[in-house]
Amino acid sequence: MLENVLVIGKNGQLAIEIKHCYQNKYNFIFKGKEEIDLQDEENLHKIINENNIKIIINCAAYTAVDLAESEIEKADILNYKCVEILAKLAKQYELKFVHISTDYVFDGKTNTPYNENDETNPLGIYGKTKLKGEQAIMEVTPKNTIIIRTSWLYSSYGKNFVKTMQNLGRQRKELRVVFDQIGSPTYARDLAETILNILPVIQNEKPEIYHYSNEGVASWYDFTKEIMKISQIDCNVKPIESKDFPTLASRPSYSVLNKQKIKEKFHIEIPYWKDSLEKCISILQKGDIL
Template sequence: MNIAIIGKSGQLAFELSRELKTTKHNVTYFGREDIDITSTASVEEKLSPLSLEVVINASAYTAVDKAEEDTEACNAVNALAVKNLAAFCKANGAFLVHVSTDYVFNGHKGSPYLTDDPIEPQGAYGRSKAEGEKALLEILPEASCLIRTAWVYSSHGNNFVKTMLRLMADKPQLTVIDDQVGTPTWAKGLAEVCLCAAVNKTVGVYHWTDEGVASWYDFALAIQELGVEKELLDKVIPVLPIPSSQYPTPAKRPHYSVLDKQTARKAFASCQPTHWRKQLDSMLEELKA
């Protein structure tokens, strides 16, 4: 199968490249220096010669707070680019796998979000991702897979886990928000699901995270506990819970954004979700190695 991966420097693309090394697919990776997905001409010029069967869009503007000021760049990558890729795939008979976010929901529901729950993004980042979803589902509903995820981390790139490990090594104590609840997701598992969707051309909207529920505070405590156990940290420091009101940010975050995975469990039966704590353990083992 001829596959293009858009976004070669991010966490998801890193994990996709590792998964694809063991397959026989013809894979081409595109970073920002290789293609301008906000330009229809660039998309056409770079992708047309490849006779693609599948495009996996692993690129996104994810600087949530910066997006509140940098809305034009955020919208270009998260909305316009998705429209361009969907239009290309429609014209060329290719299947598109696209990754979206829990930030399209308002965070007020209090029980896991279903794939068809109404979306109501609370900030610029969420709105841009919602616009990308809308474009995809309008242009390419019969040949696309939209996968919403949340709290993604990996041994590659910058993320909450690596930030916590650094701060826990440097600081005498930390405060972490305890009233935002979701599910941490190792990018490795997400990559497996994206490939499953690509190979089987699984059409529809799905939710995928690791299993279980946590606050950022719970997540931080687990990072410290496992970090000490694996000798990635040499001491335990106090980690104190605080409400979001004590840590104001430019962007509003969803207070509750657990995603319901029932339909995904059936659609991607070969990729059953694993509890977030077990996934964190595996990722930290990898980091240690």
């Protein structure tokens, strides 16, 4: 009998990519916020029992980085309190649990890629609440649990930087984009495939944190230039400093993740960000989206 996997946050870009990639090794049950209330523990017990859930992949999150500065409570509930509830359920039912976190748990005041055990110091509410979610999992200590920190996620599905920039580039002759925030774009499909590949071999006594992004680094400016180039959009992209593009939330100026741990542990190869971006844009151009 195939094991049942509950994927939470079914309308988000990562969950949709999981839906696109999954093979028949597991039986996947996708739930969105209309079908699952993550604060309703009784209902969560019911869902786990009725569906004989053995694995939870939590793709749900409050991801609006700037809005989180004014919607602190909402971000805290979804990114921390609900994660704590899921961790407790994972422990009680001895489930495998995969949770996703972010490079924004770091302050970016370095210039070498972050390791999993490097000091965290989030600059904004989004990062702070995501870090509290991580810490809750570590305190509850469910077995067979991993936290994957990723960065700059995009996909052909949902709302994301690639699609926003394509739209803006088609409407405007010129775009100004920050060149002093450095990170690694990550194609959600690559992350989804990795999660599905490593799922059978996740086994640990205490929760483990892993970093995953595409290979290579870029600034948002470089990322945008490449989006325009691959999409053949004729738009003049100009580099600007973050101080000239104020946002409600501060963002780390350097949030490159070191992925050595996940590569060594699970023997995986990670695609270079430009190669993955080409794949995603080719899917967008074919209109081959759900």
